[in-house]
Amino acid sequence: MKLSAFFAILSATSALGARVPGANSKITYDGYKAFRIHTGENEALVKSKVATLKETINFNMDTAEHLDVVVPPKEVEAFVALGLDSVVIHEDLGADIRAEGDFAPYESAASAAVPSITWFNSYHAYADHVTWFRDIQAAFPGNSALFSAGTSVQGRDIFGIHLWGSGGKGSKPAVYFHGTVHAREWISAKVVEYITYQLVTGYSTDSAVKAILDKYDFYIIPFVNPDGFVYSQTTNRLWRKNRQTRSGVSCVGTDINRNWPYKWELTNGASTDPCAETYKGRAAGDTAELQGVVNFTKSLAAGKGIKLYIDWHSYGNYILTPYGYSCSARPANNARQLELARNLNTKIQAVSGTRHTVGGACSTLYATIGDSTDYLTDVSKAEFAWTIELRPGSSASNGFVLPVAQILPSGQEQWEGMKWLIANM
Ligand SMILES: [Zn+2]
Incomplete structure (x- = not known):
């Protein structure tokens, strides 16, 4: 896996956190499209082309077969012009997030009854x-x-x-x-x-x-x-890390699954x-x-x-x-x-x-x-x-x-x- 390239792309787009316009305003992802790009033998080439789109978000890390990307409305035309071998996986990510976020109310079960x-x-x-x-x-x-x-x-x-x-x-x-x-x-x-x-x-x-x-x-x-x-649920559907802040750092969050105290000191893999x-x-x-x-x-x-x-x-x-x-x-x-x-x-x-x-x-x-x-x-x-x-x-x-x-x-x-x-x- 070319993780270094992946991280380079992530930092170029300032990751997902940069998209937070304000602490309490929800990111809707309205009009964002998601694509699955076939990578195969062209993994590095695909990533370098996608990296030219500064606000497109790479999503998966297992990119040997495919790279999934979230493309904001203003970059959709440029994405299509790249001519990559891709399929649409979310026509409107915002609409799909809204459908998923329509939670059913939960009625607490009667005393000692199994929930429905x-x-x-x-x-x-x-x-x-x-x-x-x-x-x-x-x-x-x-x-x-x-x-x-x-x-x-x-x-x-x-x-x-x-x-x-x-x-x-x-x-x-x-x-x-x-x-x-x-x-x-x-x-x-x-x-x-x-x-x-x-x-x-x-x-x-x-x-x-x-x-x-x-x-x-x-x-x-x-x-x-x-x-x-x-x-x-409240702010950014695509959030991954915890919500820990650190002194002198504007970005929020640590990946808890790269923080366990074993082999943490190694360099390849986080x-x-x-x-x-x-x-x-x-x-x-x-x-x-x-x-x-x-x-x-x-x-x-x-x-x-x-x-x-x-x-x-x-x-x-x-x-x-x-x-x-x-x-x-x-x-x-x-x-x-x-x-x-x-x-x-x-x-x-x-x-x-x-x-x-x-x-x-x-x-x-x-x-x-x-x-x-x-x-x-x-x-x-x-x-x-x-x-x-x-x-x-x-x-x-x-x-x-x-x-x-x-x-x-x-x-x-x-x-x-x-x-x-x-x-x-
Ligand atoms: Zn995970």
Whole structure:
């Protein structure tokens, strides 16, 4: 991957943050078009041509096959004139964001009742997610508890739900999920909520669900980056990082998934530019969010240990095994990891045809340093620590905004995959 070129383009356009006209005014993206450009053998050439458009935003980092770009109205004509091999993935990004942002109201469930499955027909406001977790916990009182893994830079609770089976609270190795470390990846919270929903509702009725919950304690954190998520709802739908400010720096935000205190000091796989989307911070683990989350992770590792960790992201449909920091290093159990990951892909695909690319994170996608899965593998000694990139895949006709009609199918296919993986790992 030519990450240096990518970062050069990002800084040339001052990244997404520069587009914020005022602290509280929402960026509409009205009239912005999004294109998927075929790159292939011409990756560097495509990027250099796109770089001539100063306000066009590059979006994906896995650009070996395609580069997704958001083009403001005033640059659409110039973009078309570049003559690149591209398809439109958002005719009007602003209209698609508005459709997605039409949240259904959430009626808190009656005392101890399971929330309705209609929760998965819409995206929701952050406050409703918080209420939903309170409700789902109250519907499963003997086998669950809410917990706090720390506090965000703006003071929001980084909450999670702990689920356990017949062995009692905290008696089994951990299955540990993180969602929404990147603010704009809204589908990740919905998918971990769907898995939570199936565990809670299936425990008393489905022997396969009971078996996996009796074997593992689940710790599910839906919003590792709650401030960024709120900001992506109120102000800039395409926001990625946290909302941390730093002295002497005008750009806001650090990429929490480049800030974990492991291999952070390496240079290839994150940015030292505070305006970049992959800014790694000034010191390993110096984000407010990770101060709590790393300690929570240590407590799981020191307890019954971590069997499986998944960091849920979007998009592109990948199942990524360690490592991010090196394209040649492999974990000791690499063959077993790849075997399970490939079978997981098969199980997901059987539901509705969605295919995931499987492989080592660096060698399959791009180098990342200070990322969660490398830390979980080598420091926390998790047996399996993967990143799953959710829908849409590279063949989809949309990119930045996943239509609400795909929330439920995304949850269903990942749940079928997890049910198989956790029973067979
Ligand atoms: Zn992500």
